[in-house]
Amino acid sequence: MNKASLPFLHTFVVAAKHLSFTKAAHELFLTQGAVSQQIRQLEQRLGFALFLRYHRSLELTSMGARLALHLRHMFSDLDGLIEELREERDSNIITLSVMPSLATRWLMPRLGRLQERYPGLQLRIQANDREVNFTRDRIDAAIIHSHLHTGSAYTMPLLMDKVFPVCSPAFAEQNQLHEPSDLVRVPLINDDSEWRFFSPYAEWEAWLAKANVKGVRPSRSMSFNRGDLAVQAALSGQGVALGRTPLVMDDIREGRLLKPFDEIYDNGHMYLFACPNEFREREPIQQVLSWLISECQSYAPEEALA
Amino acid sequence: MNKASLPFLHTFVVAAKHLSFTKAAHELFLTQGAVSQQIRQLEQRLGFALFLRYHRSLELTSMGARLALHLRHMFSDLDGLIEELREERDSNIITLSVMPSLATRWLMPRLGRLQERYPGLQLRIQANDREVNFTRDRIDAAIIHSHLHTGSAYTMPLLMDKVFPVCSPAFAEQNQLHEPSDLVRVPLINDDSEWRFFSPYAEWEAWLAKANVKGVRPSRSMSFNRGDLAVQAALSGQGVALGRTPLVMDDIREGRLLKPFDEIYDNGHMYLFACPNEFREREPIQQVLSWLISECQSYAPEEALA
DNA sequence: CTCTTGCATTAGTTTAATTAATCCTAAAAC
DNA sequence: GTTTTAGGATTAATTAAACTAATGCAAGAG
The missing domain is CATH 3.40.190.10 (Periplasmic binding protein-like II)
Known part of the structure; x- marks a missing residue:
């Protein structure tokens, strides 16, 4: 696969849908000739024919049909993922991963004050024992139990x-x-x-x-x-x-x-707030973090256990 | 998704692999500036950041990491399919779909003569009751039981x-x-x-x-x-x-x-040889077909049942 | 403090895709 | 049987884009 062929694949999918270079050209805001050339080049690079050209009509070869099917799914999956990632960026819902023990005995009793302070904020708590992985899991932030610095994420100490x-x-x-x-x-x-x-x-x-x-x-x-x-x-x-x-x-x-x-x-362990570096500036993350910090300061463990 | 962004996705995957625009540029035979611009444009079109730029190093954002993962699979799947289609084109192995009844009582006893005539030919018989679909199934040709013309495939009558x-x-x-x-x-x-x-x-x-x-x-x-x-x-x-x-x-x-x-x-039915139009010219298909025709002629049913 | 490294940026060049016009063929219309 | 028409192929000319090369900048190394 040549990188240069990639945009042609899109043209191919459209042409395969219409079984007409002219109609595909119209959909793609191109001329018929452009589509014709793209397909020809694509066939050259791939090494097999995609269409059978008849008098005034086209037919997909069996290879062409299979490739078109694959590509249709591929493009729609890709669009889906990108849409998902965009929504994530815009979302006000923060998913916070917390260990179950801390969630029940420390976070839960305090959550009311978070809602008081930021009524618009939507927080989803995900109680989970697994070590968090911001790439794998759909998590915006986490409270982790660890030494001071952990990997590449942004961290902020909360509780000794x-x-x-x-x-x-x-x-x-x-x-x-x-x-x-x-x-x-x-x-x-x-x-x-x-x-x-x-x-x-x-x-x-x-x-x-x-x-x-x-x-x-x-x-x-x-x-x-x-x-x-x-x-x-x-x-x-x-x-x-x-x-x-x-x-x-x-x-x-x-x-x-x-x-x-x-x-x-x-x-030597502590509870740390952690989030991907690029989330640090997001408003809801800032709200959660600033609330967590103030919560930890006003009820400092030292004070309580003096 | 913009069609024009597609080649940039490939650049992105490479850059994400190296976490370095310079190294990616080297792999892609481009300059560092070209990679930098492509990534910037891609980020603009997508609407979210893919990398975090630090002093002298890059880091993937969580969106970038998920996109890169998806794209890696996508490209490798695509390469796999294209490779498969190419092999199919070059292959001398013909897969022939036949109804089980015809396969056992007519084709099997005759297959020896096919091997005699074309010793190099590799034939795979797929006995199957389903109606064939050259797009869906990995089949090069079929003997179907039908009226004269069926769909868009090439057909040749064999036996009444x-x-x-x-x-x-x-x-x-x-x-x-x-x-x-x-x-x-x-x-x-x-x-x-x-x-x-x-x-x-x-x-x-x-x-x-x-x-x-x-x-x-x-x-x-x-x-x-x-x-x-x-x-x-x-x-x-x-x-x-x-x-x-x-x-x-x-x-x-x-x-x-x-x-x-x-x-x-x-x-009013007959047994017909059928294959995708574009396979008609492939040598092994021609061999199979010409053998089938001669086989049907030399042992014509009329003769046998006079 | 200087050198190195790596990304960003910009103007200019080069490459590649696109257009527009013409050609060609086969089917449909007459 | 001739004409018309529709749609793909082909070509040279145009245009758009990607890319280069050079420079700038910032941070970490020595």
């Missing part, structure tokens, strides 16, 4: 992700939790949503090491594959869960959860 | 298709079949491969009417959905089948089947 045990106030009272070594006596609730197969208890182990606790085996505990379920279990007094700041800050501030020890394990 | 009862000699003897009305006493074998739902016994009824036989109900007989099976049943003495000339001529000539009555029903 620190890790520490939490439980319900009643549970702490009942089990006399005063110092980390008291954990030996109680059920530990684990969140294995990340690194599930490689090292499901890594965070507990890291925290226990930091707190210098020996002899506690997190593996005897109950385990959930979603962070919010682990918190939920702690809330209902099932045991001690390892909370991450954003997932438990509201509950701690409002007294439903308790942070019985001071030790904090900082895994 | 006349219809008359046949049975094995032993069966005729046993059942004393002398005149058509004797059929009242014996099982009739039906071939409902055509018109199965509309009027499965049409041909028997037509023949019986022609022979002026009353009171014979073909519907009580056994029925096959393939003409060759009906003949096979007659050969093995199951009853009287309605033979069509080409399917039974060999068996009659060699005494395995008998034509007990003189009446013949001519349904």
